[in-house]
Amino acid sequence: MTVLSFSECDLCGKQFQMSNGKYDGKFIPTYGVSVCMPHYIGNHDGWSPSSEAKIIAIAKSSGKTIPDRNEKGWLPRD
Helix, strand or coil: CCCCCEEECCCCCCEEEEECCEECEEEECCCCEEEEHHHHHHCCCCECHHHHHHHHHHHHHCCCCCCCCCCCCCECCC
């Protein structure tokens, strides 16, 4: 019997599979967030301002240090 494991995107609430060779999202230890692949791929050059508030809130609630902003002024993705 195959047991599937799912996670929920901290940005949009979408559920995605994270088991059995299918990993449709990412856990980002820097911030302590799980995100679906569309959000991960779509923010390749840093977390967009529309995602930033949620990322910061989750990171702070987990006791994470917010990294310095990148050259675009955005939080780095990883």
